[in-house]
Amino acid sequence: MVMRSRNQAMFDYPIRTAELAVLEIISASGSSIVQVGDRSEIDAKLRALAVQRQASHAEAGEVYFESYSVFDRPVPAIIEPVDEQTTVHVTTRNLQPRICVGCVEVIAVSSSSLILIGNGMNTRCESRVKHIRQYAGSKPTPPLGC
Amino acid sequence: MNFHVTNHTLYVGKIETLGVASSSILQIGDTQCISLYSMFDTPPESVIVGPVAPLSPPEGAESAEGEDDRNGDAEPESSDV
Numbered sequence: 001m002v003m004r005s006r007n008q009a010m011f012d013y014p015i016r017t018a019e020l021a022v023l024e025i026i027s028a029s030g031s032s033i034v035q036v037g038d039r040s041e042i043d044a045k046l047r048a049l050a051v052q053r054q055a056s057h058a059e060a061g062e063v064y065f066e067s068y069s070v071f072d073r074p075v076p077a078i079i080e081p082v083d084e085q086t087t088v089h090v091t092t093r094n095l096q097p098r099i100c101v102g103c104v105e106v107i108a109v110s111s112s113s114l115i116l117i118g119n120g121m122n123t124r125c126e127s128r129v130k131h132i133r134q135y136a137g138s139k140p141t142p143p144l145g146c
Numbered sequence: 147m148n149f150h151v152t153n154h155t156l157y158v159g160k161i162e163t164l165g166v167a168s169s170s171i172l173q174i175g176d177t178q179c180i181s182l183y184s185m186f187d188t189p190p191e192s193v194i195v196g197p198v199a200p201l202s203p204p205e206g207a208e209s210a211e212g213e214d215d216r217n218g219d220a221e222p223e224s225s226d227v
Contacts, residue, residue, distance in 0.1 A: 016153070018175040032166075038175075046169075054198055061200025064210045070187040078181065085147075092151045092176075101158040101174050106166060111184075113166040120177040125169040131188040137195040 013097040020117050022103040031112040031127075040121040044112035046128070047071055053134035060134070068130050075126065 020036075028034050031046040049063050057063075065071045081087040109115055112127040158174075166172050169184040204210050 016176055020174060044169075060198045061203070063201055064204050064207060066204035066207075066210045067201065068187070070185050073185070075183045088147045088149050090149045090151065092153065094153045096153070096155045099156045099158075099174055101161065103160045104163070104172075104174070105161070106163045106172065108165045108167070109172075110165070111168045113168065113170045114173070115166060116171065116173040116175060119175040120173060120180075122178060123171065123180045123182075125171070125181075126183040127169045128185040129168070129187065130192075131186075132192050132194070132201070134194045134198055134201075136198050 013094040015119065016094050016096070017098045018117050018119070019098050019100045020104060021101070023115075023117065024103070024105045025109060025115065026107050028109040028115075030110045032109040032114065034109060034115045036117045038118040038120070039116060042114060042116075042120065042123040042125065044114065044125045046112040046126070048111070048127075048129045050129060050131045051134070052132070054136045055134075063132070070130050071128055 023036070025034060030048070031044050033042065033044060047065060049065060049068070051057075051063050053060060104115075104117075106115060111129065112125045114123070114125060161172075163172060168186065169182040171180065171182065
């Protein structure tokens with residue numbers, strides 16, 4: 001029992017290092033992050049109105065974030081622990097000082113996404129996307145489901 | 147509640163990913179707290195077929211955030227964004 005606790009102390013590394021040989025990324029867009037190294041705070045946000053229509057915006061008018069509720073509705077609340085019974089105490093022990101990865105290949109990173117080679121502390125990402133397709137037609141059709 | 151985690155050896159050969167999108171994370175490393183939110187709205191009424199008319203502006207459209215075409219860097223020819 002004593003031996004075991006001594007071994008635990010010997011192999012306990014407080015912080016692990018990430019080792020990566022090759023990182024291949026073709027595209028990173030739309031409030032996304034590619035980082036090699038540690039980071040404490042991340043707060044990435046993206047709001048997008050994706051309008052596809054058969055007329056220019058000068059002709060068919062502008063679009064506004066304020067018109068659509070998806071951009072101002074609150075995010076779901078995270079239920080915080082209220083007392084000792086519901087609080088979870090996490091203790092972590094690392095037997096190896098590093099995480100080793102040979103090769104990472106990613107085609108695209110987008111919409112407030114994140115590639116992080118290293119340690120992070122607090123990460124918060126939020127993306128809100130609204131799609132609108134407006135086609136010219138001879139007679140108006142009601143939306144599907146009506 | 148106490149939760150004990152023991153991390154043993156972690157060696158990975160290769161990770162091939164097509165895409166990381168809409169508030170997602172690909173991380174090699176340790177972390178404490180992650181909150182990811184994604185809202186994606188494409189309801190049936192998003193498809194409008196008919197005469198191309200301006201979409202109704204919101205209340206107080208003058209002060210609303212629209213595409214910034216006051217500096218002349220907007221492209222009126224582009225049909226999609």
